[in-house]
Amino acid sequence: MVYLTRRYRFSASHRLHNDNLTPEDNTRLYGKCDNAFGHGHNYVLEVTVAGEVDPQTGMVIDVGIMDSTVQRQVLDRFDLIYLNLDDPHFRTVVPTTENVCTEIFAALKDGLSDASGGPAARLDRVRLEETPSNFFEYFGDGSSRI
């Protein structure tokens, strides 16, 4: 079993705010992140797939296909937008990095295919850096060795 990780980048703005809470509670809970106009981050995304090496290709996954899938499913969707207003999912879900991380996992889980166009190596892990000082990891229902 080999684990292959690829790193991507996107930039977006968001606001952490829960409509069910009072303005005071939102301010207390989210602090500066509740700023009504939003604020932005340069996110760094790591996507890890796990699988056996195909003896025909020497590869776990065709990185070109992985790149185009992530581009289509994630980067085209999230790059250079205001998450709260421009992405339907985050009109009702607070776009914390935790929630963005799990949404990216859901968006990629069934979308990756291997070099022959067949089912890909298993999606193992999504790691999302909001800043160089904080990051979040999600492994679906399992756990990762990485």
Add this chain to the structure above:
Amino acid sequence: MIYVTRRAEFSASHFYHNPAMSPEENRRLFGKCNNPHGHGHNYTLEVTVAGDVDPATGMVMDLKDLKALVEAEVLQLMDHRFLNKEVPVFATTIPTTENIAIEIWKLLAPRLKSGSLHRIRVYETPDLFVDYFGD
């Protein structure tokens, strides 16, 4: 159990080609990586050894020994080489990052004097890396 990681760097060239396939199939599958003249990367290798701390030394293993082992077994073999032509195993195995990680595992795992090899991580670029745990 403590995990100790030592980092090393090497630079090498490679290309991807499977002689069992037609030239067209190779180009379709491997794209620019199929260029027979090869292309190069600055690889970063991370070797992680797991073990208990020896109460006499306070160490899992002597990092000088690990550095010397990586130098002798991996860097001497792969640094500043054209992997397909100069590293025997890659005459018949495509030197993808996946296979490089597996080969480095095979080189190092049987030669550790203390601790056990836990993980080989090979960065082909800062944005692409492979982990192998030996199974």
